[in-house]
């Protein structure tokens with residue numbers, strides 16, 4: 268991979284929400300965590316000026332369809348790098364991060380990513396031969412599959428923080444520092460717990476206003492299907508709910 272300024276990067280958040288290609292379930296759930304990390308990662312990379320091709324498939328009838336559709340989207344244009352996000356699972360007793368590349372090549376992005384995950388406290392297991400993995404074998408661009416951590420390891424899940432992992436990956440993939448101008452959503456989220464914005468745009472402390480209209484935000488997702496499903500679920504509980512496109 269050439270370390271030029273503006274990269275075109277394919278991002279794949281592993282697995283589907285339906286059983287066809289459902290990921291590992293342990294202390295957390297792989298398919299959900301790949302989305303959490305992936306959506307944050309994409310925001311950082313785009314903020315850093317790179318172009319992202321999101322090849323994630325949320326629903327597929329078979330595992331083959333899930334994987335081949337990702338490859339089709341990745342190969343539809345020239346990518347500088349293809350990155351697939353996963354979490355490992357064993358029996359709760361293994362822990363650590365590992366990266367798979369074609370023939371175990373030590374791509375600079377793979378080396379940096381593993382080092383950055385190591386800096387967060389995960390055990391650096393290594394860079395391994397992923398030639399037999401469908402995504403690595405069939406994508407044209409230099410590719411790496413990151414097993415971020417073990418989804419069923421108490422050690423890893425104690426260290427795991429989606430925001431910090433996304434930052435580690437963004438800097439590892441690009442070899443560049445995240446500029447200060449790119450917001451750290453974790454800090455934003457923490458502060459917003461104690462404040463809200465009135466109709467007039469005034470930011471006030473949570474307890475200083477009475478008789479206000481409160482809006483409950485459930486969360487955001489990059490997939491229309493997922494947003495629709497959440498909307499329908501809330502509706503079933505008897506609440507009025509609206510789905511908004513915000514960016």
Ligand SMILES: [Zn+2]
Nearest residue numbers: 281290353354
């Ligand atoms: Zn996986």
